[in-house]
Amino acid sequence: MMTGKPAVVLLSGGLDSATVLAIARADGYTPYALSFRYGQRHSVELDAASRVADALGAAKHVVADIDLRVFGGSALTSDIAVPHHERVEELAADIPVTYVPARNTIFLSFALAWAETLESSDVFIGVNALDYSGYPDCRPEYVRAYEQMANLATKAGVEGRQHLRIHTPLIELTKAQIIQRGLTLGVDYSLTHSCYDPDPAGRACGTCDSCLLRRRGFAEVGLQDPALIPAPGLAG
């Protein structure tokens, strides 16, 4: 039985958000996991989110439907090719084509709506300013500005009953530190999925930006990425 304060946790099904869900629980919150079906090409992400929510004991897992394809503009939601690299050093320094316009802003807005409905003042998001792959909406200054806006947007904020806080426990961690923290909390990373370009069977490609950053993180803690081991055991 969970009796902690409710918190909304944004859950993509990837390594980072799985770790965040485990941290929210370890911090004593009752996590409500929120994922999105946003016109992405791979439902394998949502399957992973569902496995992770179950394995880490979310009180509820909601998948909200939003369709960003009506606007176009990104490899994750339209038909621009995902870039592949052999080595992490080849990652482009500028913002990658896998950028989705306003994605975190939209995701946080839904989290805000659910938090208000739950009378929760806590939202968790796995943004990371180090391995952030060039997304502007993963930086601390963005998150603080969002929090400030959110506290002017809601009944609870205006009435002074609640101060909404956006928790970003990974924001200053390297991928290796995130993995270490998650392993300590019992996260089974074989359940997670981070790849931008999986094969038809849902297996990670190993060479997109997201796979390369994971691989390097696991290598730094002396492990192999379980998502890149052929035929991973999915038993949670």
Next chain:
Amino acid sequence: MMTGKPAVVLLSGGLDSATVLAIARADGYTPYALSFRYGQRHSVELDAASRVADALGAAKHVVADIDLRVFGGSALTSDIAVPHHERVEELAADIPVTYVPARNTIFLSFALAWAETLESSDVFIGVNALDYSGYPDCRPEYVRAYEQMANLATKAGVEGRQHLRIHTPLIELTKAQIIQRGLTLGVDYSLTHSCYDPDPAGRACGTCDSCLLRRRGFAEVGLQDPALIPAPGLAG
């Protein structure tokens, strides 16, 4: 032919947003109208948005699907009864049950995504701080905080190429002043729909908060609300 800078205009199909669309055009922008199917009970709103977008010459009208019902929490998206009153003085001073959690925050986030895709730095929204019916996310301080956050969220903002501006041309106007401005710009208010609780044929009830505010506005300029005249002429 429209050659103005593109601007995203949030269009509910109501009196306020129709006026905003007319103002955006009059200010020289090419308006891209954005509406939402968000689990509201009345599709009559979207029919009105479509009529208004056509009549006022939007370059494009997109209806984005979002389903806030997954979170519950409001008369507009769940089954709490909409309150009715005979006179505007009876409106509750506190935030009404028709409040939708984080609605404007979500709507602006989608507008931001579309603006980025259009390489537009202008979003128009018909919020109003006087007749705002108690919604916290209709106040100037909220809008400024949103703008600040948005400029930290996007590629264009981070790279200093564009400063996103959220235009709120109605924010300090009374309902009567909004109507006067719209009539000057040729808005046909018989096309609009603002009612929270229309009858099965889509006709406005005349006694919900939204209808009462409209009625008073039209009365103040010496007119009858065309949405409350039986069998209104819908020819645009």
